[in-house]
Amino acid sequence: MALKDSSEAIFSESPGKIALRILRKDKRSIISLSILGVIVFLSFMAPVFSHFIADTNPFESTLNATINVHGVETAVLQPSTTGLGLGVTPIGPTWNIRSYFLGADGQGRDVMARLLYGGRSTLIIGTTAGLLCIFFSLLIGIVAGYRRGWIDAVLSRILDIIWAFPVYLLAISLSVVLLTSGLTIGFIHLGPGSFALPILIIGVVYIPYVARPIRAQVLALREREFVRAAVGSGAKHSTIIFREILPNVMPSVIVFIPIIVSLSMLTESALSFLSIGVQPPAASWGTIINDGLALLYTRPIVGLAPGLMIVFTAAALNLYGDAVRDALDPKTRARGD
Amino acid sequence: MFAFIVRRLSAMVFVLTSISILVFFIFFATPGVDPAARIAGRNADQQTLMQVRHSFELDKPLPFRYISMMRHLFVDRDLTSYVNRGAKVIPQLSQAIPATMSLVIGAAVLWLLAGIFFGIMAASSKKRWIDPTISFLGIVGISLPVYWLGEVVNLITQSKLHTSAFRWVPPLGYVGISDNPWQWFLHLLFPWLTLAVLYAGIYVRVLRNEIMVVMGEDYIKTERAKGASEKRILYKHATRMSLMTIVSLFGLDFGALVGGYALLTEVVFGIQGVGKLTFDSLQNFDLPVIMATVMYSAFFVVFMNAVVDVLYAVLDPRVRRV
Secondary structure, three states, X not given: OHHHHHHHHHOOOOHHHHHHHHHHHOHHHHHHHHHHHHHHHHXXXXXXXXHHHOOOOOOOOOOOOEEEEOOEEEEOXXXXXXXXXXXXXXXXXXXXXXXXXXXXXXXXXXXXXXXXXXXXXXXXXXXXXXXXXXXXXXXXXXXXXXXXXXXXXXXXXXXXXXXXXXXXXXXXXXXXXXXXXXXXXXXXXXXXXXXXXXXXHHHHHOHHHHHHHHHHHHHHHHOOHHHHHHHHOXXXXXXXXXXXXXXXXXXXXXXXXXXXXXXXXXXXXXXXXXXXXXXXXXXXXXXXXXXXHOOOOOOOHHHHHHHHHHHHHHHHXXXXXXXXXXXXXXXXXXXXX | OHHXXXXXXXXXXXXXXXXXXXXXXXXXXXXXXXXXXXXXXXXXXXXXXXXXXXXXXXXXXXXHHHHHHHHHHHHOOOOEOOOOOOOEHHHHHHHXXXXXXXXXXXXXXXXXXXXXXXXXXXXXXXXXXXXXXXXXXXXXXHHOOHHHHHHHHHHHHHOHHHHOOOOOOOOOOOOOOOOOHHHHHHHHHHHXXXXXXXXXXXXXXXXXXXXXXXXXXXXXXXXXXXXXXXXXXXXXXXXHHHHHHHHHHHHHHHHHHHHHHOHHHHHHHOOOOHHHHHHHHHHHOOXXXXXXXXXXXXXXXXXXXXXXXXXXXXXXXXXXXX
């Protein structure tokens, strides 16, 4: 027995490997990753879908188009039959994958194709903004917590200010200002139509939520014996940061990633819904919900479908986040959950 | 303790001043942004632009304009809107506050009740399926975009079913509580539920996890060893400790919501509150109104932050030294 014990000790796994092994067996992570995989795959197939399957241009209004539904030539935008009979009602879902599967929007565009393109925008912006936020939070948190002194004081005050500025108000203020004229910093010009603006804006507003706990953790780590030992042994700052500090804050950073990405996507869609995110004719799930607002009582599917996509994506991310958190937390492991 | 409060208050003043400067800079000094062009409209000619610059004092230096705006907002209290010349900003804001307060307080009651009830249930139930089910519902709650949920609610209550099952639901909008308390309640019922879903999701998750953590602490084991009943351990110790987290979370959320965070709910349900006012003025580039609403909301966030900190210092003397 003693022999077996010692051999186990030699081949003991690193904490990261243990977490991965637990995560691989966790039902929640399997389910959420499958959902995310399907959504990401479909969204990135958007160009393929619109060129080869639906044969439609989802960024161009087609007000006079007609399609063939069950052998009957039907206008995509039909004269309204309800209310005063004014205006047009777009065609409802045909459930035919080749043309207007989910019907048309107010401009006669294929909702299914726009839904996929919209997903691509929301996923790209949400993920990039989330990762950007994590990266800068890590940078600020480590610099402030490690250097301490006046650098920490200045950075912490800046975080306090952004923290007290309600997220949506800050994001909306920045969007309203920047979206009309774009942002020019030196020779870099970010046009109003580019994704870079919403990514930057959303990436910035959540920084305090991540940077503050990281800073607190680094501050505590700085006082731990192993870090003091490294300082005492004359190690370089970069060595201490990368070898001693970073590996110890990584678990909490990893737990933040799914949460912040999901928050960023929800924020992106909210800004786009308020028409200050992704700009037309480009689509995001938020802009499609906005398009669907006018059609809510006649063609509810236009607004419902993108909302459901957001719920599925955000829920999958949060579920995955829970699984990651439990896998990385030795306490839950000890309980045997 | 007194020194702690003074320090906290001066930090508050600092943060609020910085926010006002930040807002001012976002709107007046962002590279490539010409506020005069925004105020004058899309196709304004050079002469109109000059006129706008002059009458809005945009040709004066930035610090001068900042101080002038702050003086009108806080000292003379007669700051006027850029868009409706002559309309005073402060009455506009104080008219919007009751609607937002009604929305947020009602929703807060709902989400606190639901969050605490289901949070304790998830953490303590003996039945195996209850915890995963509640956790799943919590995840759905925090994943629902509030504006979309609001639209779905409108679709259900204002559309086809409006003539049958939901005939009693009034049209969208807001009725003051002093005008007609019953109509006030009916108008706000669905906005309350919509707003509460998200926060109930957050609070259920936080409370459940907190109770789970506390239940693993050594002093709980001591209690068990002493022979205390499970019920006593759960309510007297675990829940009580976990509610401290909920209190601080609630302070921050409540401050943010009162300060305009409920914007999306207000927009979807057509409630003329602080958030809606801010959003409308942002679209018109009506800077004085924006400045007033942002200062108001930042004040609430910072104030609730400070209240939470002071409460913590009262409860936990170790914090005072920081």
